Amino acid sequence: MDVRRLELLRELAERGSITEVARATHRTPSAVSQQLRVLEREAGLPLTEKAGRGIVLTDAGRALARSATDVAIALERADALWDEFRHDPTGEVSLATFPTGGQMLLPGVLHRLAGQSGLTLHASDRDPVSEGFPDLTNDFDIVVAHAPSRPPSLWYGRGLSIVHLITEPLDVALPPGHPLADQASVSPSDLIGEQWIGVPWGYPFERTLYDISAAAGAPVNIVQRFADTRVTEALVSSGLGVAILPRYTAGGAYLTSDSLPRVALKPLSGMRAERHIYALMRPDRAERLAVRTIADLLRAEADAIREANPTRS
Amino acid sequence: MDVRRLELLRELAERGSITEVARATHRTPSAVSQQLRVLEREAGLPLTEKAGRGIVLTDAGRALARSATDVAIALERADALWDEFRHDPTGEVSLATFPTGGQMLLPGVLHRLAGQSGLTLHASDRDPVSEGFPDLTNDFDIVVAHAPSRPPSLWYGRGLSIVHLITEPLDVALPPGHPLADQASVSPSDLIGEQWIGVPWGYPFERTLYDISAAAGAPVNIVQRFADTRVTEALVSSGLGVAILPRYTAGGAYLTSDSLPRVALKPLSGMRAERHIYALMRPDRAERLAVRTIADLLRAEADAIREANPTRS
DNA sequence: CCTGAACCGGTAGCGTTCCTACATGGACGT
DNA sequence: ACGTCCATGTAGGAACGCTACCGGTTCAGG
Known part of the structure; x- marks a missing residue:
C-alpha cells in the first residue's frame, strides 16, 4: 500500500473525476487510472464503479480515502516538525x-x-x-x-x-445627511419605507435583509443589486438608498477623491446582524x-x- | 519526504545500527545508508552523527523518527480499515x-x-x-x-x-503433606525456617522472596535456584522445600505420571504478591x-x- | 440517428529510482 | 599490526511510474 496511491484516492474523493485529479497532480489521466487500478487490486475489493461517463467511489473507496487523510496529516505534521527544527517556516x-x-x-x-x-x-x-x-x-x-x-x-x-x-457586525449604511444619521443605532422599524441597495440573489447579506423585513413587519424595497460593496457604498454615499454593509470594511479608503462624503454606519438594534x-x-x-x-x-x-x-x- | 525513508529512520531509532536495520528490512547496509543520506539532504540538517564504529541519531533525528511512528500508525490503520471492509482479518x-x-x-x-x-x-x-x-x-x-x-x-x-x-497471584507452593497445607492461607511469619526453592538472580519472583523476608523479619533460606518452574515444582512436590509459584500456571498437567502427588498452593496473607x-x-x-x-x-x-x-x- | 465532446481505460516505451555487488576507509580490540 | 565491525562510496541492473497514443462508452444536440 503506497502512500502516493492513497493520496490519489483521496484526491479522487474530493475532486470526483480522474481527469480532475490528473490535472491537479500534473499527470495524465491514464497514469491516475493505472495507479488506482493497482490500489484496487491491492485492496482486493472494488473502490470505484462506473457512473455514466465518469466514476464514483464505492463505500469502501470513500472509507479508504478518509483514512488516507489521516496519513496525509501525519506526513505533513512530520514535515512541519522538521521545519520547526530548522526554525525555518519557509x-x-x-x-x-x-x-x-x-x-x-x-x-x-x-x-x-x-x-x-x-x-x-x-x-x-x-x-x-x-x-x-x-x-x-x-x-x-x-x-x-x-x-x-x-x-x-x-x-x-x-x-x-x-x-x-472574527465576527464582523453588519451595519446599516446611510447617506451623510440622512435623518437617521444622528441616532446611535437604528431599528428595523426605523427603516420602513427606505430604498435599499441590495446584493444579487443568493449573495451574503440577503439574509439580513430578510431578517429586517421580518422584524419590521414590512417588506424591504430593493431598488438596486450589486455584488461589489464599493458600488453599493458609492450609491449610498450619493443618497440613492441605504444598504447593509460590514462594519470593518465599509467606509474605507477606496473613495477616489477625499472630498467625497462617506457613509454613516449605524448598528442595527433589536436584532443580530453579523x-x-x-x-x-x-x-x-x-x-x-x-x-x-x-x-x-x-x-x-x-x-x-x-x-x-x-x-x- | 518519502514514507519508506521515514520508516528506515524509525527502524534506526529503535535498532541503533544501520546493519541491524538492513537485516531487519532485508536490504544491504549500503541501501539503508543511501536512503538515510537522501533523507538527510531533504531534511537539510544532520540526522545522525558518528559514534565510534557506529552512528547515533541527533536530537532532530530522534524527533523525526517519533513523527515517523505516527505516520506508520496512520498507515497501518488504513490497512486495518480495508481488512475490516473485507471482513478478513487474515x-x-x-x-x-x-x-x-x-x-x-x-x-x-x-x-x-x-x-x-x-x-x-x-x-x-x-x-x-x-x-x-x-x-x-x-x-x-x-x-x-x-x-x-x-x-x-x-x-x-x-x-x-x-x-x-491478567493479574496473577503468586502463591506459596507446599508439599502435599506439609503442616501448613491445612491452612487456607499462610503468612510470612508462618514460613520462617522453611527451605526455599528460588529462582536465579534477577529472575521474576525474587522480589517476592525479599518481601517475605522483610515481612517476617527473618531471612529466607534459598537452597536451590531454578529458572524453570517445572523443576521447582517437582522439587517442592518431593518435599525438598517450598517455593513461590504463580497460581494459574503451577500445579498444571506437566507432571509425567498421574500418580505423583502435586503441590498445595496457598495464598500469602498480609502482603501483596502478584x-x-x-x-x-x-x-x-x-x-x-x-x-x-x-x-x-x-x-x-x-x-x-x-x-x-x-x-x- | 448520427456526430462531437467528455471521460475512462489499455499498451508500448522511456526515464527515474532504488537496490545489489563490490570496494574503501575509519574505529576498536587483541 | 592485523582482523573485525561498521558505515559509505561506485557501477550496473531491475522494477516502477509516467507519457503518448489509441479505443470504448456515455451523453447532449442537431
Whole structure:
C-alpha cells in the first residue's frame, strides 16, 4: 500500500473525476487510472464503479480515502516538525479570499509578513458566488470564507480545519445627511419605507435583509443589486438608498477623491446582524508550518481589528 | 519526504545500527545508508552523527523518527480499515512470550483461533533473562511480558502499546503433606525456617522472596535456584522445600505420571504478591486487524482464566 | 440517428529510482 | 599490526511510474 496511491484516492474523493485529479497532480489521466487500478487490486475489493461517463467511489473507496487523510496529516505534521527544527517556516502559501475579507485582513497580514523573509504568500480573491467555496481548499492552502451563522455545518462534514477569525457586525449604511444619521443605532422599524441597495440573489447579506423585513413587519424595497460593496457604498454615499454593509470594511479608503462624503454606519438594534469570517484549510495542509504561520497572522490581524473597533452593539 | 525513508529512520531509532536495520528490512547496509543520506539532504540538517564504529541519531533525528511512528500508525490503520471492509482479518501474527505465560494463555488462544481460518499465529517463547524484553517488539507483533508492579514505567517511554491481560497471584507452593497445607492461607511469619526453592538472580519472583523476608523479619533460606518452574515444582512436590509459584500456571498437567502427588498452593496473607501480565506491541503493529484480533483473543482467554479461578486472596 | 465532446481505460516505451555487488576507509580490540 | 565491525562510496541492473497514443462508452444536440 503506497502512500502516493492513497493520496490519489483521496484526491479522487474530493475532486470526483480522474481527469480532475490528473490535472491537479500534473499527470495524465491514464497514469491516475493505472495507479488506482493497482490500489484496487491491492485492496482486493472494488473502490470505484462506473457512473455514466465518469466514476464514483464505492463505500469502501470513500472509507479508504478518509483514512488516507489521516496519513496525509501525519506526513505533513512530520514535515512541519522538521521545519520547526530548522526554525525555518519557509515556503509558499496560497490563499483565496472573498473580496472584502481580503480588503480587511490582507494589508495587515502582508505588513506583518514583511518581517518574515522566505515565507511568501500568494493571495487572490474569488467571488463567493457559488456554494462551492469550500471546494477551493483543494487548490488553495487557506481559504478565507464567511458565513452568517456560527458553525457552518456544511463545512464540518468535509473534515476541514476551521479557524474562526472574527465576527464582523453588519451595519446599516446611510447617506451623510440622512435623518437617521444622528441616532446611535437604528431599528428595523426605523427603516420602513427606505430604498435599499441590495446584493444579487443568493449573495451574503440577503439574509439580513430578510431578517429586517421580518422584524419590521414590512417588506424591504430593493431598488438596486450589486455584488461589489464599493458600488453599493458609492450609491449610498450619493443618497440613492441605504444598504447593509460590514462594519470593518465599509467606509474605507477606496473613495477616489477625499472630498467625497462617506457613509454613516449605524448598528442595527433589536436584532443580530453579523457575519463570521473563517479560515478554512484541508486538514493536512493545516499542519504545514508555513500555513500555520499565515493562519496565526490572520488571527492576530483579526484580533487587532476587533480591538481597534470598540464594541458598540 | 518519502514514507519508506521515514520508516528506515524509525527502524534506526529503535535498532541503533544501520546493519541491524538492513537485516531487519532485508536490504544491504549500503541501501539503508543511501536512503538515510537522501533523507538527510531533504531534511537539510544532520540526522545522525558518528559514534565510534557506529552512528547515533541527533536530537532532530530522534524527533523525526517519533513523527515517523505516527505516520506508520496512520498507515497501518488504513490497512486495518480495508481488512475490516473485507471482513478478513487474515495474515500472520508473530508472538513471543515468557514460558509460563505461553503455558497459561496459548492453549486457549490457539483453540479459539481454530475457528478463524486464514489467521495464523506464530508463537515462540523467550527467557525473560535480559531486561531487553520489550526490544522483542521490534521483531514480534505481540510480546507477552510480565512485571511485578502495575504500570511498568520503563515501557511507556518507548511509546509501546500496552494491554493488561491478567493479574496473577503468586502463591506459596507446599508439599502435599506439609503442616501448613491445612491452612487456607499462610503468612510470612508462618514460613520462617522453611527451605526455599528460588529462582536465579534477577529472575521474576525474587522480589517476592525479599518481601517475605522483610515481612517476617527473618531471612529466607534459598537452597536451590531454578529458572524453570517445572523443576521447582517437582522439587517442592518431593518435599525438598517450598517455593513461590504463580497460581494459574503451577500445579498444571506437566507432571509425567498421574500418580505423583502435586503441590498445595496457598495464598500469602498480609502482603501483596502478584505479577501482572501484559501484551506489548509496537503502536503501528497494534493497529493491524490481525494483531488486534489476536490481542482480543489473549484478553478473552485471560478473562476466562480469571473467572475460572475464584478470588481467594 | 448520427456526430462531437467528455471521460475512462489499455499498451508500448522511456526515464527515474532504488537496490545489489563490490570496494574503501575509519574505529576498536587483541 | 592485523582482523573485525561498521558505515559509505561506485557501477550496473531491475522494477516502477509516467507519457503518448489509441479505443470504448456515455451523453447532449442537431
